[in-house]
Amino acid sequence: ETGVTQTPRHLVMGMTNKKSLKCEQHLGHNAMYWYKQSAKKPLELMFVYNFKEQTENNSVPSRFSPECPNSSHLFLHLHTLQPEDSALYLCASSQVASGVYEQYFGPGTRLTVT
Amino acid sequence: DQQVKQNSPSLSVQEGRISILNCDYTNSMFDYFLWYKKYPAEGPTFLISISSIKDKNEDGRFTVFLNKSAKHLSLHIVPSQPGDSAVYFCAAGDQGAQKLVFGQGTRLTINP
Numbered sequence: 314e315t316g317v318t319q320t321p322r323h324l325v326m327g328m329t330n331k332k333s334l335k336c337e338q339h340l341g342h343n344a345m346y347w348y349k350q351s352a353k354k355p356l357e358l359m360f361v362y363n364f365k366e367q368t369e370n371n372s373v374p375s376r377f378s379p380e381c382p383n384s385s386h387l388f389l390h391l392h393t394l395q396p397e398d399s400a401l402y403l404c405a406s407s408q409v410a411s412g413v414y415e416q417y418f419g420p421g422t423r424l425t426v427t
Numbered sequence: 428d429q430q431v432k433q434n435s436p437s438l439s440v441q442e443g444r445i446s447i448l449n450c451d452y453t454n455s456m457f458d459y460f461l462w463y464k465k466y467p468a469e470g471p472t473f474l475i476s477i478s479s480i481k482d483k484n485e486d487g488r489f490t491v492f493l494n495k496s497a498k499h500l501s502l503h504i505v506p507s508q509p510g511d512s513a514v515y516f517c518a519a520g521d522q523g524a525q526k527l528v529f530g531q532g533t534r535l536t537i538n539p
Contacts, residue, residue, distance in 0.1 A: 414520040415461065
């Protein structure tokens with residue numbers, strides 16, 4: 314595996330379900346991110362993890378719960394979601410260093426909440 | 428308040444011609460700018476970047492121009508090829524804070 318992988322690629326869940334999205338990066342990076350992309354909206358940053366520590370929570374509702382067990386893996390635990398949470402969820406990683414901003418994205422998980 | 432704006436949702440260009448995608452930003456603290464390309468069912472792919480100390484960066488067919496006084500950047504693709512058809516996002520970052528702010532994207536279609 315190379316780059317950033319995400320599973321599952323597609324997920325349909327009811328509002329009472331609990332599910333998790335998984336992201337894995339094979340780039341040796343030390344920072345990972347969750348983004349949300351809703352239809353016709355820009356990518357919205359949700360969470361940032363540096364060296365496994367959460368450094369950013371962009372006012373995300375508590376029904377989204379991130380977990381970063383190590384610098385290669387990132388999870389997004391979902392529970393009691395709303396239909397408006399249906400979106401493409403993208404994971405990204407980067408190497409935190411002075412002057413380096415490039416983030417590398419996975420293919421995303423298309424989530425539908427029914 | 429959208430800090431990064433791509434005012435053209437779509438652009439159609441003939442193969443072989445130049446494609447120019449535009450992006451405006453409002454936050455003067457941004458010091459690094461990136462362009463990403465996205466195909467359907469894939470994540471965004473990093474294309475090219477520029478720091479605020481430069482006004483131009485070139486990589487093959489892709490050139491990014493930065494006009495700091497106008498808070499405007501543009502991506503030039505020349506010559507345009509059918510494989511360039513995708514959605515292009517510009518993004519801006521602030522002093523290594525890792526918070527990239529993205530524009531809404533412009534769908535580029537290259538016509539044969």
